[in-house]
Amino acid sequence: MKLAKRVSALTPSTTLEITAKAQELKAQGYDVIGLGAGEPDFNTPQHIMDAAYQAMLAGHTKYTPTGGLATLKKEIISKLERDQQLSYEPTEVIVCNGAKHALYTLFQVILDEGDEVIIPTPYWVSYPEQVKLAEGVPVFVEGKEENEFKITPEQLKAAITEKTKAVIINSPSNPTGMIYSENELKALGEVCVEHNLVIVSDEIYEKLVYGDAKHVSIAQLSPELKELTVIINGVSKSHSMTGWRIGYAVGNKTLIKAMTNLASHSTSNPTSIAQYATIAAYQQPQDAVEEMREAFESRLNIIYDKLIQIPGFSCIKPQGAFYLFPNAQEAAVLAGYETVDEWTKALLEEEKVALVPGSGFGAPNNVRLSYATSLEQLEKALERIQAFMEKKMNR
Secondary structure, eight states: OOOOHHHHTOOOOHHHHHHHHHHHHHHTTOOOEEOOOOSOSSOOOHHHHHHHHHHHHTTOOSOOOTTOOHHHHHHHHHHHHHHHOOOOOGGGEEEESSHHHHHHHHHHHHOOTTOEEEEEESOOTHHHHHHHHTTOEEEEEEOOGGGTTOOOHHHHHHHOOTTEEEEEEESSOTTTOOOOOHHHHHHHHHHHHHHTOEEEEEOTTTTOBOTTOOOOOGGGSOHHHHHHEEEEEESTTTTTOGGGOOEEEEOOHHHHHHHHHHHHTTTSSSOHHHHHHHHHHHHSOOHHHHHHHHHHHHHHHHHHHHHTTSTTOBOOOOSBTTEEOOBOHHHHHHTTOSSHHHHHHHHHHHHOEEOEEGGGGTOTTBEEEEOOSOHHHHHHHHHHHHHHHHHHHTO
């Protein structure tokens, strides 16, 4: 059977591919350490699970409005006012089946065939694929390692054409953990206002920020930028609710209405029970969020120092999210491999450590290492990587 062109052109998710291979080896009885996960290793906080249970007992197991429960929209609006000093109306909010679904729906309603979306590299693996599914064209702009993987206003301006419709800003970033400063966002924002670009601001990791770093939403910086910006966020990373599938988009009401109309013909509505759980996540004290953030920061500080001691690795210390994104090109060469992809594959096969090759993120010289797992597992993984390098270098 012949498949549609839009599907045939898709590239499989590198992270899911690595995870599947690791699970296959585990099923064969191997002691595999998987560092490819893009989700917290903590369970969802108890009060959130309790709220879901109570919602079921109360009979809240039916359809909801397509764009989300009114109470949940109210909580999202309150969160944005509290955290970003941004004011929105319910008509400017849509609740979706995860932030990924929010992004997918957004691209479907803003892109026509041939419209271009500027995507800084390294990028989250699904951005270009979702743009292609909307018949758009991904335009990659390299966030250079010497600039902490961030693009400059000059680079952004040079990439804009008459077909450019939008630009994606992911801060804190997956996979690099880098954060755009307020001044950097202002400079990029000036270019966006000049060219009337839709700004897709993916802020899913906003609560996972370390040291002196600070998360700033570009929508905060001026009324003009707020009007152009669609904020994408959710509770997957902040509240360890990846499986609950609740994300949202906030922005121009005409655009949000179009997204809601599309969702009405595709998903009907986000899961009712998960919406009630998310209401509790935002209404209740945020102690659990801070506890997780502190745990991630502690792990980062320990394993970063160990990682950069391994031959062939260099790494900018991330400011947010829960990933290290070291340059492993020299490590691959020292170990006798032509590419980092080959090195990553050999590491999994021989030492049973699963990392995600940076080629899936548009950065083939790097690897992504998630520290969203126990410190014990992380230290064991680094010991195996060290042993792998020593074995290959001394053969």
